[in-house]
Amino acid sequence: MTDQPTPTGHPDGARAGDRAQLDLVIRDRHGPRVAALFERQPIWAWDFTNLSYEWRRLFSEVFGTFLLVLAGAGAPVIDHVSKGQVGRVASVLAPALTVLAIILFMGAVSGAHLNPVVSIAFALRRDFGWRRVPGYVAAQIVGALLAAVFLRVVFGNLAHLGATLPGVGFSSTQAFAVEAVLTLGLVSTILGSASSAQNIGSLSALAVGAYIALAGLWASPVSGASMNPVRSLAPALVTGDLHDLWIYLTAPLIGAVLAVAAAYILRGPGGGPSGTRAAQGTLHSAGPQTR
Known part of the structure; x- marks a missing residue:
């Protein structure tokens, strides 16, 4: 069944463009406390x-x-099973291209965080509600565990199931430092490409995917270039x-906090409307949806 939602995706079905009417509908149906919550938000954010x-x-x-x-x-x-046919x-490139595709095909639903430190960084920037962070992190852990279990069942316990480890000849300290710096760059790219200062829209997927590939190409021998706790x-x-x-678990978090600090220096507090839309997604706000 196809719905015909309002442009705001508001659940009460009031017509967009008449903020006063929407406020009255919400106040009448849900009371003044809920109405006050909605009144503090821009109309495009009501969907979230x-x-x-x-x-x-x-x-x-x-x-x-x-x-x-x-x-x-x-x-x-698979590189282990195929005796080196995949290659470094x-x-x-595989995870970089996967992230690019995911952002493009369903980033509008959840913001396609896919990484706890991204959710935390958006929350620190006040583009994403802290109360949603635990749910997002739990969902990310579940998705990651499902993938690891799938690999274990299908291929067996080979190649540490692709675990990220310090490379041969590199110390734990070196791996820690590289992971923190790589995550600083990744989260800076995500926050910057999502902010209203840049507002590059779907090209942000290309920017994020390109950064992940670049980071892996030069740094994966040191730490595996995870940049993602889950x-x-x-x-x-x-x-x-x-x-x-x-x-x-610790280095990416430090890198993300540094990225938020850098974003504040570069652009001030918050990513603006574009940053909030990128963090929250725009589910059910851009026309008919199939429910």
Whole structure:
């Protein structure tokens, strides 16, 4: 069945363009406290407060993170099985291209965070509500674990299930430093390309995918270029090898916090309307949707 939603995607069905009428409808049906919540937001953001779509956003994060970890962790596993037919360059490009595709095909649903530090960074920038961070992080963990379990069932416990580890000849300290700096660049790219200062729209997917590929091409021999705690957490949990996991849980978080600080210096507080739309998605706000 196809709905005909208002341009705002507002659940009460009031017509867009008449803010006063919408305010009265909400106040009448839901009371002054709910009305006050809506009044503090721009009209395009009302869709995100509609919790009836929350399950779609969380499913989007599960599905997207599953695909990302499947590509990122699966490439080393299949490279091991095929005796080197995948190669390092393809292993680096696979997750980068996967992220690009995911942002393009369902970024409007949840914002396609796919990474806990991205959700935290958007929340620190006040483009994303803190109350949604736990749900998003839980969904990302579930998606990553599903991918790791899939690889274990299909291929067996090979190549550490694509776990990210410090490379041969590199220390844990070096891997930590590289992961923090790589994540600084990744989150800076995400926040910058999403902000109203740049407002490059769908080209942000290309920017993010390109950065992930670039980071992996020069730094994957050092640390695996994870930049994502759940991408590293899932293979480690499924294989039971937690030895170097601390690097990949803490370094990306530090990098993300530094990126938020850099974004404040570069553009001031918040990413503007464009940054909020990028963080939250625009589910059900751009015309007919199939429900």
